[in-house]
Amino acid sequence: MTSQGPWTIAEMADDFDVTHRALRHYEHLGLLSPDRVGPGGNTRRYLRRDRTRLSLILRGRRLGFPLEEIGTIIDMYDEQPGEIGQLQYLLSQIGDRRGDLERRRADIDKSLEELADLEQRCRDDLATRSQP
Amino acid sequence: MTSQGPWTIAEMADDFDVTHRALRHYEHLGLLSPDRVGPGGNTRRYLRRDRTRLSLILRGRRLGFPLEEIGTIIDMYDEQPGEIGQLQYLLSQIGDRRGDLERRRADIDKSLEELADLEQRCRDDLATRSQP
DNA sequence: CTTGACGTTTACGTTAACGTAAAGCAAGAT
DNA sequence: ATCTTGCTTTACGTTAACGTAAACGTCAAG
Secondary structure (H helix, E strand, O other), rough: OOOOOOEHHHHHHOOOOOOHHHHHHHOOOOOOOOEEOOOOEEEEEOOOOHHHHHHHHHHHOOOOHHHHHHHHHHHOOOOOOOOHHHHHHHHHHHHHHHHHHHHHHHHHHHHHHHHHHHHHHHHHHHHHHOOO | OOOOOOEEEHHHHHOOOOOHHHHHHHHHOOOOEEEEEEEOOOEEEHHHHHHHHHHHHHHHHOOOOOOHHHHHHHHHHHOOOOOOOHHHHHHHHHHHHHHHHHHHHHHHHHHHHHHHHHHHHHHHHHHHHHHO
């Protein structure tokens, strides 16, 4: 194992390439909740679960999801089993999310196709231009 | 054919489910450029190419790209062949874009996998709960 | 003991992508 | 002739996701 933690805010910022400000912001929105240590208990200490969550946050951000939505999504993952109703609700949420992601992937695939077309035209154009 | 246009701003807004404001905003950013008609030439008239561009804009937006970046992307599509240097630059841009899109798709696929896992756990949980 | 390095909170500033009036022109309907 | 509908511009307001500055605590090192 590389390191089992805990980690300071600086180490987190370094490892994940985000700013301190961003980490505090995510915490402010309830996406992270590192515990506190030191005198006055005002120094953040990040544990493994915080790192797991941060990975999910950043991936969600890369995909363009709003942070609030990211919050509800990753909360699905470490939710207590709860009642049956809750489980079924969770399943429906999962369905929604999958729908969204699949639509996005379709968009991406279409974009990639079009890029391939464009690239082909460029290469053809270059060829015609080299041997006229 | 359904309709060959031209279209008014209201029809555009209707067909693509965006607001007038958004259409004007995209135009302000140079993403659209409908021509003008009427007395004073102040009434927008949208043609087919505007619709093509708008589709691309909206898809880019769904994927979370900033509008400005969307502009440079869709400008790649109807660029004049230009010099060889331009063509090579365009090809490199295409490479960049493809890289970005492929990273995104990887993120999406990972998310979908995790959702599948979560769903499986939910279903198992439901089963255990029904026949204890 | 004071200087840095690192942490904290509070709070105003910034950018993107529009929303939302406000105020006005033009043309068909009543 | 006015009313409604649809279009226009101008301009201030809003939300998200932080940036950035101010002002302060704390601990190890010089």
